[in-house]
Amino acid sequence: MQTKPVLIRGGRVHDAVHPEPQAVDILLQDGKIAAMGADLDAPEDCEVVDASGLDVFPGFVDAHSHIGLDGSGIGYEGRDYNEMNDIWTPHLRAIDGINPRDPSFAAARNAGVTCVCTGPGSANVLGGTFVALKTVGERVDNMVVKDPVAMKCAFGENPKRVYKDKFDSTRMSTAAFLRGALAAARDYGARKQAANGDITKMPAYNQKLEALLPVLDGTIPLKAHAHQANDIFTALRIAHEFGVRITLEHVTEGHLIVDELAKEKDVPMAVGPTLTHASKFELQNKSWATPGVLAKAGCHVSIITDNSVIPQQYLPLCAGMAIKAGMDPFAALQAVTIHPAEHIGVADRVGSLEVGKDADLVLTDGCPFEVLTHVKAVYIDGVQVAGEQ
Template sequence: MLCIKNGMIHDMVSREAYEGDILIDEGKIIEIGTGIDVMEGTELYDASGKDLYPGFVEAHCHLGVSGYGIGFEGQDHNEMNDICTPHLRGIDSFNPMDPSVYMAARAGVTCVGTGPGSSNVLGGTFMAVKTTGKRVDSMVVKDPVAMKCAFGENPKRCYRDKNNFARMSTAAKLREMLLKALDYRERIEAAGDDLLKRPAYDMKLEALLPVLDGSIPLKAHAHQANDILTAIRIAKEFKVRMTLEHCTEGHLIADELAEENYPCAVGPTLTHATKFELQNKTFDTPKILSEAGCMVSIITDSPVIPQQYLPLCAGLAVKAGMDPYEALKAITINPARHLGIEDRVGSLECGKDADIVVYQGSPLDYSSSVELVLIDGRIIH
């Protein structure tokens, strides 16, 4: 049992912080209050003059599947031999021993949504995972959390000499796979218990059934405004759930996105505009979308921006005019909701995982420092 005493608690439930204690047992927060009485033998940590935040959460990255350093061997986030690979699972590429995982943890990034990249129209499933451990199976918070799909330049570029030269082709391929999955499901249902009438097992189509029944959303990589709206068009056409990833030109259609009410993960913004579709990149985007009423998460898209700079990206959004509380929500409770794991992480509440970051100052101020990081109640930094 551990009690963090006298800290300024930013619980991401209330806008205003308050001074108090947090009592932790068996990896969970069991009490939050002032002057908590503790049992004999309870470990105490005096956080007087320090600020307590939930562990930071990223809604979209490739941590652990895109290795630290340069070279083919560590890059396991894109399968380049097939444009539609919904049957692939990010968990099977994740390397807990990659140095970038611990770098994230010691910076207070305690949980991430990670998985396949955006080369393919359908890339496979994302998972939510903690950033400490030796075996991914014991690090997983939820698997799967989403099915990755991609629009725009990446599928065009990666398969331009094969079978995908235009945005029309990308949209058509996604529709084709969803239509095949619908047909596959109907044939299974029509066959009932008669195994002889069931369609031949198809691993790709099986992987899309959770998307069709609403168990997981499509996780739609889209930068340009027209690609974002194409993703929405297809999601509505097939009546499936969806989250919007990157949203680089989201500020140009903020009113449309607020009306549609899809979760928006914005970034990576702290980079050059390395592609045509990034020409309108700006740190104004999180502010504009948030003020329009969208649920905004800020992302690094690690390794595009190193995972440990997630709080820095939130700070730069504040510098561009974003409300500081909304910026903190964008790296805590909003990404937790984006991933569907808000019952476990993203805020400091009784019953949730004891993922806590103790700061000397604010994470939005990069001159501040991390004093302590807990994941599942264990001090890891």
């Protein structure tokens, strides 16, 4: 992308790499962070932004959202995050349902949320694939950072409530259904491989099983909706049985089983949404302390909104609430920047301020985790998309 160079000069740079702010300038060029250092020279035809007295952060990243799939200010017409006529829909792709004109995207970027991972809800045992997007654009294809990111699966109350009169009324049947789907896909993949390109020996094309093959070969993880402790353990049990990657989403009772979760060194955990009422039994132990407790134990923690459960623009506020409940401030910053970027597999592009990464930055007049702080400017791919011009 060819854009006019921008030099951010004189700000306190919180890069999500160093615990303390850095006194460096940042040069944005061709959509990337081209240079960082003290007293950088401005290239010819460069816009120089005086960030004196301001704080500079990476664009905030949300690892688990339904933005663009749950229309703001509209009902059924904009509700595209759950297919409720089929208990397993791994072949569905979030990218096919997202509306970039949803006002939630503007609200997100105005608050400094520059990258989101969005996809199906939790009505189904298998819901389809998530996609990582920038929060600006008219055409979803041009907003994509990574697609697919992960395959959504769900445990606990939601699938058994939605399908209680059809296919699924217990946690046992949810787990059995997921095992059956993964086993069927494994067999389908083995038969494809055994055919060795001979079309006469190939199994009949199955769109659902085909969609699960990237999970089984490790290309993408299962993205497991699990609030309650027993559901978290079931998700991990099935992932270990099939040797597949997994990320844990919500982890509401994580603080109650922190010693066990600390053993899962390769499992990213996204905590939230916490800025809500405990609307069902499995949320009874919801706590702002959870992300801090998990982070202190060495777990890989992100903080999420689950938009529209919490409006996307309140992601930084959620980090502030976690700090109030005892989370280390730097850990909280990482939980809405580099950790969610790692969680969704896009840390090579976003999540921290480093040379070579996408030029996604937020300039504020104070700590963004405090309600009285104002966002002064937001850059996505080196272009100012929000704030004072």
